[in-house]
Amino acid sequence: MNIYIANLSYSVKDADLKELFQEYGEISSANIITDRETGRSRGFGFVEMPNEADGLKAIKELNGVEHEGKVLTVNVAKPKAEKRDFRNDRRGGGGYNSRRY
Secondary structure, X not given: OEEEEEOOOOOOOHHHHHXXXXXXXXXXXXXXXXXXXXXXXXXXXXXXXXXXXXXXXXXXXXXXXXXXXXXXXXXXXXXXXXXXXXXXXXXXXXXXXXXXX
């Protein structure tokens, strides 16, 4: 189960995130998302837990909890949406006066 954690303190590291979730079960991975250019935390991350029941318990227990001065938002991660290729989109344009009567 992939879990999304938002509103993290910028000082939280991957190991801190793993430690926070470890009491709820096995952790496959824990990643803080960082800015490509600066390397600074973007304030959110993901934890992968192989056992769904453990993941759901972690979400229930940690959502809304204060951690390092910030209230966490924890929920099931949604799959990344596919990017639409507007260049090859055949649905047509629109815009001002596109429907003439």
